Each structure stands twice: as C-alpha cells, then as structure tokens.
Amino acid sequence: MATQVTKTANAQRGSSFLRIAIALQTLTIFLQAVSAGLLLTSSYGEMLHSVGARVMYGASMLYVLVAVLAWKPGGGSPRPVWHASGFLVLASVQVVLGIAHVPSVHLPLGVLMFGLSVLALARR
Numbered sequence: 001m002a003t004q005v006t007k008t009a010n011a012q013r014g015s016s017f018l019r020i021a022i023a024l025q026t027l028t029i030f031l032q033a034v035s036a037g038l039l040l041t042s043s044y045g046e047m048l049h050s051v052g053a054r055v056m057y058g059a060s061m062l063y064v065l066v067a068v069l070a071w072k073p074g075g076g077s078p079r080p081v082w083h084a085s086g087f088l089v090l091a092s093v094q095v096v097l098g099i100a101h102v103p104s105v106h107l108p109l110g111v112l113m114f115g116l117s118v119l120a121l122a123r124r
Contacts, residue, residue, distance in 0.1 A: 015070065015076065015124070017066050017069070017070060018063075018066050018067060018070050018076075018080055018124060019121070019124040020066075021059070021062050021063040021065075021066040021067070021084075022063060022117065022120050022121045022124055023121055024059045024062065024063075025056070025059040025060055025062075025063050025087065025117050026114070026117040026118055026120075026121050027059075028052065028055050028056040028059045029056055029110065029113055029114045029117055030114060031052055031055075031056075032049065032052045032053065032056050032110060033110060033111075033114065035048040035049040035052045036049055036107070036110070053094075053095060053098060056091060057091050057092075057095060060084075060087050060088045060091040061088060063084040063087060063088070064081070064084040064085055064087075064088050066084075067080040067081045067083070067084040067085075068081055068084075083120055087113070087116070087117070087120075090109065090112075090113050090116075091113070093109065094106065094109055094110060094113065097109065
C-alpha cells in the first residue's frame with residue numbers, strides 16, 4: 001500500500017516537472033521568434049538569436065531528461081520520452097538549418113515546433 005502511494009506521488013511530481021520543462025521549451029521557442037524579428041531589424045538581433053538557439057536546444061535536452069526521469073523511476077508513461085526525443089530531433093534540424101542559412105525551411109519549422117510545443121503543454 002505504501003509503495004503504491006509513493007509511486008502515485010512520484011508520478012504526480014514527475015508530471016509537474018514535465019509540465020515545467022514543456023513550458024520552458026515553449027517559452028524559449030517563442031523567444032526565438034521574437035529574436036528572429038530583431039535579427040531582421042537591429043544590429044544585436046543576430047547575437048540574441050544565436051544565444052537563444054543554444055538556450056532553446058538546452059531546454060529541449062532538459063525536456064528529454066525530465067521525460068526519462070518521469071518515466072523510468074517515477075513509473076509514468078514512456079510516451080513523453082518519445083515526444084521529447086522528437087522535439088530534440090526537430091531542434092537539431094532547426095539548428096543545422098539555421099547555421100546553413102536556409103530560412104525557407106528554418107522559419108516554417110520554427111512555427112511548427114512552437115505549435116507542437118503549445119499542443120504538448122495543453123495536453124499536460
């Protein structure tokens with residue numbers, strides 16, 4: 001009985017951390033859109049967008065880490081691990097496209113990532 005209560009508490013805590021990680025990822029992707037606008041209109045926009053890309057990538061890695069920790073020891077579903085891994089793959093593609101200066105794919109992919117991240121946040 002005590003083990004079942006502990007598992008439930010761990011699953012709820014893992015779910016809370018997962019929601020925070022998704023919210024952080026969503027926020028960083030949104031800030032990337034803002035810095036992309038600044039990239040077009042100001043001299044410091046490129047630096048902000050570059051720093052933001054690193055932060056967004058870090059937030060995607062954090063999402064994977066939290067999803068794994070919520071799943072394995074917490075006893076949660078493995079589905080968030082797949083979602084988080086998919087976001088990390090999208091973030092990797094996004095970084096490569098940004099470095100290669102391919103805005104025709106980079107921008108729509110960013111919009112898709114933001115939409116998917118908002119959807120993931122709403123589902124949590």
